Amino acid sequence: MGLSRRAYARHRGVSDMAVRKAIASGRIAVEDDGTIDPEKADRAWGSSSDPAQVRPVAKSPPPPRGTPRPVPIAAVEAVRETLRESGEPAPAAGNMTFVQARTANEVIKAQERRIRLGKLKGDLVDRSRAVSTVFALARRERDAWVQWPARAAALIAAELQIDPHRCEQVLEAHVRRHLEELSQIGIELR
The missing domain is CATH 1.20.5 (Single alpha-helices involved in coiled-coils or other helix-helix interfaces)
Incomplete structure (x- = not known):
């Protein structure tokens, strides 16, 4: 027993629609029970696909949901500088919390609004x-x-x-x- 169309699409790293098109065009074959044998289909897919039309497959899968992504150093430094300017204690580079980053974001928004309001009132000029x-x-x-x-x-x-x-x-x-x-x-x- 092989894989379903959706399971084979996940295995191959393509969309379900790409697998349907490959079946419809005869590039890959479906087993008698309606499933796809992944080894046969991979060989057929590779030999019948135009290399110019093939998108590169991602080298590594995306990180699972909820996994923190790395933050650029410049962003961390901007948050630290904003917190220092607003009188908040600036954390060490590796100890930044979401609350501190959110506070810095709110401080920046308030500063932008104050500048915009000053321009509207005529107190500030370009x-x-x-x-x-x-x-x-x-x-x-x-x-x-x-x-x-x-x-x-x-x-x-x-x-x-x-x-x-x-x-x-x-x-x-x-x-x-x-x-x-x-x-x-x-x-x-x-």
Whole structure:
């Protein structure tokens, strides 16, 4: 007595439908009692199957239900860091419990919600947008100062009764030196 279609499908590592198709196409034979002889069927399956169409069989069966799967080290470290930030005691690397991981997940969700709410209220702004706005403002300010000596030199020269060209050169040198000093100031947006 052989195996049923479903039992042979489990034995072979394929679906029940694949076994039905193999029987219907004549690639494997069914015994007189309606069962499948696994040795005969395996030989027939291997010799009549197109290797390009065959999916690789899993090397090892999946772990039984309830078996803990390994957790990536990066995930464990992220949980430990989150717990430390929230004031919870961070466990050693191998002593992580589900409750601690769940607590870290809830802390992260709360932090995300607080940030999202701050953005909605207008208390927080997008960092890249703030940086680009500050950069654009500083560039406009610099351009205005670079153009100022040319506009103001003639008026100052007329008031002081000096050469307008020389006045513009002196003003431009002082403005450029001042702008150079201002460029050394670093701003930090955190």
